Amino acid sequence: MAPRLLSKSKLIAWRQCPRRLWLEVHKAELREDSAGSEARMEAGNELGRLARRLYDPESKGETIDFQQIGFGPALDRSKAVLVEAKPVFEAGYAANGALAFADVMLPVAKSGKPSWRMVEVKSSTSVKDYHRDDVSIQAYIARKAGVPLEGIAVAHIDRDFVYRGGNDYTGLLAEEDLTADTQALAPEVEQWIGEAHKVAALSSEPTTIRTGGHCSEPFACGFYDHCIASEPQPEMPVDWLPRLQKKDVKDFIETKSITDLREVPDEYLNEIQLRVKRATVTGKTFFDAPGATRELKNHGLPACFLDFETVQFTIPVWKDTRPYQQLPFQFSLHKLGVDGKLSHTEFLDLSGVDPCEAFATALIDKCDGRGPVFVYNAQFESGRINELGERFPKLAGALSAIAGRIVDVLPVARRYYYHPGQHGSWSIKAVLPSMVPELDYGALSGIKDGTMASAGFLEAIRPETTPERREEIRSQLLEYCWLDTYALVRVWAHLAGHGEIRM
Numbered sequence: 001m002a003p004r005l006l007s008k009s010k011l012i013a014w015r016q017c018p019r020r021l022w023l024e025v026h027k028a029e030l031r032e033d034s035a036g037s038e039a040r041m042e043a044g045n046e047l048g049r050l051a052r053r054l055y056d057p058e059s060k061g062e063t064i065d066f067q068q069i070g071f072g073p074a075l076d077r078s079k080a081v082l083v084e085a086k087p088v089f090e091a092g093y094a095a096n097g098a099l100a101f102a103d104v105m106l107p108v109a110k111s112g113k114p115s116w117r118m119v120e121v122k123s124s125t126s127v128k129d130y131h132r133d134d135v136s137i138q139a140y141i142a143r144k145a146g147v148p149l150e151g152i153a154v155a156h157i158d159r160d161f162v163y164r165g166g167n168d169y170t171g172l173l174a175e176e177d178l179t180a181d182t183q184a185l186a187p188e189v190e191q192w193i194g195e196a197h198k199v200a201a202l203s204s205e206p207t208t209i210r211t212g213g214h215c216s217e218p219f220a221c222g223f224y225d226h227c228i229a230s231e232p233q234p235e236m237p238v239d240w241l242p243r244l245q246k247k248d249v250k251d252f253i254e255t256k257s258i259t260d261l262r263e264v265p266d267e268y269l270n271e272i273q274l275r276v277k278r279a280t281v282t283g284k285t286f287f288d289a290p291g292a293t294r295e296l297k298n299h300g301l302p303a304c305f306l307d308f309e310t311v312q313f314t315i316p317v318w319k320d321t322r323p324y325q326q327l328p329f330q331f332s333l334h335k336l337g338v339d340g341k342l343s344h345t346e347f348l349d350l351s352g353v354d355p356c357e358a359f360a361t362a363l364i365d366k367c368d369g370r371g372p373v374f375v376y377n378a379q380f381e382s383g384r385i386n387e388l389g390e391r392f393p394k395l396a397g398a399l400s401a402i403a404g405r406i407v408d409v410l411p412v413a414r415r416y417y418y419h420p421g422q423h424g425s426w427s428i429k430a431v432l433p434s435m436v437p438e439l440d441y442g443a444l445s446g447i448k449d450g451t452m453a454s455a456g457f458l459e460a461i462r463p464e465t466t467p468e469r470r471e472e473i474r475s476q477l478l479e480y481c482w483l484d485t486y487a488l489v490r491v492w493a494h495l496a497g498h499g500e501i502r503m
């Protein structure tokens with residue numbers, strides 16, 4: 001039998017967790033990839049296609065598609081083309097029991113001999129520590145396979161890039177040279193490959209490795225459900241304590257291997273953490289109703305209740321937008337009049353054309369008048385409104401007036417309310433079940449959270465999406481966003497001590 005080759009992605013899996021490598025090799029079917037990771041993979045593929053255009057504008061290069069032609073032929077073809085002075089994409093090479101494919105190989109003219117500059121393209125907006133491992137593995141295998149490398153760089157997204165239209169993405173990618181890092185890490189890489197092979201050769205799963213912080217850093221591990229299922233779970237997990245950022249408490253929990261929040265002494269905890277601990281242990285809800293009412297009573301009726309849905313693109317598609325900019329495409333707005341009557345209005349654009357200006361105009365129109373604009377987590381809505389004002393200066397004054405009326409309900413809930421079922425979270429989905437048990441996000445059909453809303457939007461604007469499917473997504477988005485603001489109305493009413501809401 002031919003000796004096993006470990007791909008770069010398997011070696012990276014080992015760097016995160018040896019058990020993950022073992023599972024990838026022996027029980028890959030147990031991995032559960034989230035909708036988010038599939039979307040990231042698709043965005044990565046799209047970025048790869050664009051990188052080819054940017055690094056090879058005259059289309060003189062060659063792309064080696066190992067998925068189409070298979071590993072063996074891809075390695076042979078790479079060997080053959082890596083002697084020609086033209087860009088090569090996805091060139092593969094194997095050495096010392098490891099295998100890698102380089103995103104971009106660019107020929108460097110040097111005394112008639114072919115030599116290469118390797119570029120790995122990443123969709124992040126900066127070089128991360130794990131990218132250094134990634135390119136060091138890549139460079140190590142290439143050098144051992146006899147590929148002459150002049151330089152190694154990571155090309156990442158330049159967050160400040162602004163797309164000016166015309167399909168011109170010059171400047172989207174910014175490079176950082178990591179040649180010296182890859183040389184310094186080479187001896188370690190050799191050890192990593194050896195250690196990883198030992199783990200891959202184990203006849204049984206290394207179950208002594210337990211779940212922990214490493215399961216989500218640097219990547220969310222798809223085997224989490226599998227691993228956690230075999231571990232005894234604390235009755236009251238310590239991670240229900242919110243914002244455990246202070247060094248002394250973090251160190252205490254880590255050094256004592258604490259898993260249950262009852263084991264954390266009160267003196268380590270701040271007021272909110274202590275409240276969570278007490279409510280969890282006693283099973284009793286904390287609610288300072290007079291305090292909450294006092295805080296909210298200054299904001300009278302009429303009042304608006306507002307929520308946005310947004311989408312982000314790694315590669316901006318709309319003119320004058322940046323990579324990863326949060327672009328609003330939908331809002332839901334409930335209005336509570338002085339007569340105590342509730343009405344609803346909304347905006348949603350699934351045309352695929354930049355919806356932001358129409359969104360801003362509709363928002364100004366629907367939020368007219370006076371009174372507070374209640375939101376849940378004001379940073380998000382305020383940030384988007386300010387960005388819209390920057391993009392559309394003629395609307396800036398009216399948008400800033402709306403931003404000035406925003407009142408955040410989240411800090412009021414955090415200060416005055418906690419139910420043991422919240423498990424350390426004050427998200428509206430965590431708070432709602434105890435305050436308004438008859439309202440349930442679980443009853444929604446299809447779209448149930450912001451990530452799904454964004455994925456639904458992207459699917460709906462694709463040209464190949466059928467009109468029937470687009471309408472199905474439209475009704476799911478409207479239903480979901482309506483619930484977000486109706487839930488906000490009911491949470492506000494509970495905290496403010498407001499009586500019955502009339503439709």
Ligand code: SF4
Pocket residue numbers: 016017018019020021023209210211212214215216221222223224225227
């Ligand atoms: S879930 Fe955690 S412990 Fe299990 S394989 Fe993944 S990283 Fe390792």
